[in-house]
Amino acid sequence: MTRYDDAIVGAGVLGLAHAYHLARRGRRVVVCERHPRAMSASVRNFGMLWPIGQPAGTLRELALASLSHWKKVLIDAGLWHDPCGSLHLAYHEDEAAVLREFVDGEPGLQLLSPAQVKAKSPFVQIDGLRAGVFSATEICVDPRQVIAELPAWLSRTFGVTFHFNERVLGCGTSSLQTYHQSLMADRVWVCSGEELQSLYPAIMGAWGLKRCKLQMLRSAPLAGGTRIGPMLAGGLTLRHYKSFAHCPSLALVRERVTRESPWFDDYGIHVMASQNGRGEVVIGDSHEYGLDAAEPFDRDDIDRLILDYLATFLNVPDMRIAERWHGIYMKHPQVTYLVVQPEPGVTLINGVGGNGMTLSFGLAEQTVSKILGERST
Numbered sequence: 001m002t003r004y005d006d007a008i009v010g011a012g013v014l015g016l017a018h019a020y021h022l023a024r025r026g027r028r029v030v031v032c033e034r035h036p037r038a039m040s041a042s043v044r045n046f047g048m049l050w051p052i053g054q055p056a057g058t059l060r061e062l063a064l065a066s067l068s069h070w071k072k073v074l075i076d077a078g079l080w081h082d083p084c085g086s087l088h089l090a091y092h093e094d095e096a097a098v099l100r101e102f103v104d105g106e107p108g109l110q111l112l113s114p115a116q117v118k119a120k121s122p123f124v125q126i127d128g129l130r131a132g133v134f135s136a137t138e139i140c141v142d143p144r145q146v147i148a149e150l151p152a153w154l155s156r157t158f159g160v161t162f163h164f165n166e167r168v169l170g171c172g173t174s175s176l177q178t179y180h181q182s183l184m185a186d187r188v189w190v191c192s193g194e195e196l197q198s199l200y201p202a203i204m205g206a207w208g209l210k211r212c213k214l215q216m217l218r219s220a221p222l223a224g225g226t227r228i229g230p231m232l233a234g235g236l237t238l239r240h241y242k243s244f245a246h247c248p249s250l251a252l253v254r255e256r257v258t259r260e261s262p263w264f265d266d267y268g269i270h271v272m273a274s275q276n277g278r279g280e281v282v283i284g285d286s287h288e289y290g291l292d293a294a295e296p297f298d299r300d301d302i303d304r305l306i307l308d309y310l311a312t313f314l315n316v317p318d319m320r321i322a323e324r325w326h327g328i329y330m331k332h333p334q335v336t337y338l339v340v341q342p343e344p345g346v347t348l349i350n351g352v353g354g355n356g357m358t359l360s361f362g363l364a365e366q367t368v369s370k371i372l373g374e375r376s377t
Contacts, residue, residue, distance in 0.1 A: 004030045004161070007176040007185035009168045009199070012042035013143075013356050014349055015191035016150050017364035020073065022189075023158035025368075030185065031151070031160060032178055034167040038147045040193050042356060044216065044327030046274045046282050047146075048231055049139040050358045052086055053241035056105065059336060059359075060243070066362030067139065073361070074139075077153040079146050080277040086138040087121055087230040088237065089129065089313050094256060095235035096130035097249035103133055105246070110134045121229035125315045140231055142276040143357065168192075171199065173345040187371070190348040194328050200342050204330075207338055209351050211293035212331045215302050216284035220322040228275050234313045236270035264309075267302050271309045281319065283310055289331075298326050329353055339367055347371055 006022045008015045011033035023029045049070055051063035074081045090096040103111045110116075110133065117124055117132035124132075154160040166178045171190065176183045190199060194211060197204055222228075238244045238253055257264055264270070268287025275281050286302045288295075303324060331353035332338055338351035349367060352359055 002028075002184075004028045004183065004185040006030070006187050006189060007032065007171070007183050008189045008191060009171065009176070010038070010191040010193060010195070011147070011151060011162065011164070012038045012040060012191065012193055013147060013360045014042075014193075014352065014364065015189075016147070016154065017069075017360040018189050018191055018349070018368060019154055019160050020069075020158070020361070021364045021368045023154060023160050025372075029158070029160045030163065030183060032163045032166045032168050032176065032183070034165070034195065036164050037151075040195075041327045041329040042147050042193075043144045044214075044325055045143050045354070045357060046231070046272060046284065047141045047143045047276060048086075048272070048274055048357060049141060050086070051137050052135045053243055053358065054355070055242045055245065062362040062366065063358050064137075064362075065365065066359050067137070069361035069365065070139065070141075073150070074141065074146075076157070077150060079149060080142055082140045082275075082277070083136075084138070084140055085134060085136040085230045086233065087117065087124070088133045088233045089117065089124065090131045090235055091128045091312065092235060092253070092256065093130060094249050094252040095238060098238050098244060098247045098253060099131050099133045101247040101249055102244055108135070108137075121232065123228050123314055123316045124232070125311075125313050134230065138231060140274050140276070141357070142278075145277075168199065171346055172343060186345070188346045190346065191350075193350065194330055196330060196348070196350055200348060203340065203342060203348065203350075207332065207340065207351075208334075209330045209332055209338065210289050211328050212353065213288045213293035213295065213326055213328050214285040214354075215298055215306070215324070215326045216282065217303060217306065217321050218283065218323040219281040220320045221279035222275075222281065222316060223318065225279060226316065227279070228273065228281065228314065228316065231272065231274040232314060233272045234270070234309060236264055236309065237272060240270040263305060267305065269302070269305055269309070271306055273310065273314055280322070281316070283307070293328060298324060329356065337363055
């Protein structure tokens with residue numbers, strides 16, 4: 001029986017990032033994934049590598065470190081990516097005030113006039129636009145492609161072993177039991193997303209993790225190779241990311257949205273758009289927690305709220321919705337991610353919420369280095 005240095009549960013972005021950082025250290029790594037390929041939150045998102053959403057300080061630095069790893073992996077693996085940057089848009093004076101306050105503390109960002117916004121993204125709705133903020137840092141990837149193709153690259157490049165269609169039934173010190181076999185490993189890393197409940201159900205309650213359900217949509221490829229430019233975020237997004245929390249005018253935005261359109265609060269809606277290499281525009285999203293997150297049926301009224309708000313800032317003629325879906329991720333109410341050791345030799349990484357694509361490669365490097373006892377240089 002082959003003995004591995006490391007066994008990883010889950011081939012989503014967190015599992016792949018841990019496999020990368022462990023294997024590039026020369027360790028023997030095996031990954032078990034219950035599906036034929038990862039099919040949960042890691043493939044059901046915008047594909048936004050989004051440091052601008054993390055607050056300045058430790059989390060922003062972690063996001064930028066992750067982005068640096070992503071760049072190398074994407075190039076080395078030959079995967080599509082677009083360093084198109086991000087564009088936040090303001091159509092109300094309180095939103096424009098938040099953008100001005102945000103730029104004051106963020107060197108390198110550009111506060112744009114409506115004409116300058118239009119030059120960056122010709123399909124942005126110019127009527128009523130007050131201002132925009134452009135950041136060149138953010139990168140768009142195709143999550144379906146990267147999650148599907150990275151396993152083969154990790155196998156070719158670092159010798160990582162993958163077992164797909166291999167449900168893990170339990171794990172413990174130096175072992176991992178699947179439906180078909182027992183695997184021996186010095187360390188086990190559990191990166192199983194919402195499937196956490198099947199291995200360590202007590203962790204969810206003990207650490208306050210909650211499910212979050214998100215509805216999203218995707219257009220058909222835009223005609224004639226049309227590109228929308230940077231990834232786009234409307235004014236509702238200012239309420240969502242912690243990077244804007246320090247801006248004094250944010251309270252005015254929150255109060256106005258709650259007063260004028262409380263349904264955005266009811267369903268946790270903020271609206272963004274990215275475009276993949278096939279020309280499809282990915283649109284979302286909503287956020288429902290607790291019991292609502294367990295509901296398997298999607299709601300057309302939530303999709304309609306998202307699309308109606310999208311039309312206030314993006315005007316692409318004849319854009320047709322081709323796909324609709326929902327994703328579910330685990331989120332902690334206070335911390336951005338959770339790293340715990342439920343038993344000796346087992347490390348559990350979860351609760352990254354909507355930050356998975358942005359933080360995973362940096363978080364994995366940080367976690368691996370700490371657990372292996374490496375000294376920082």
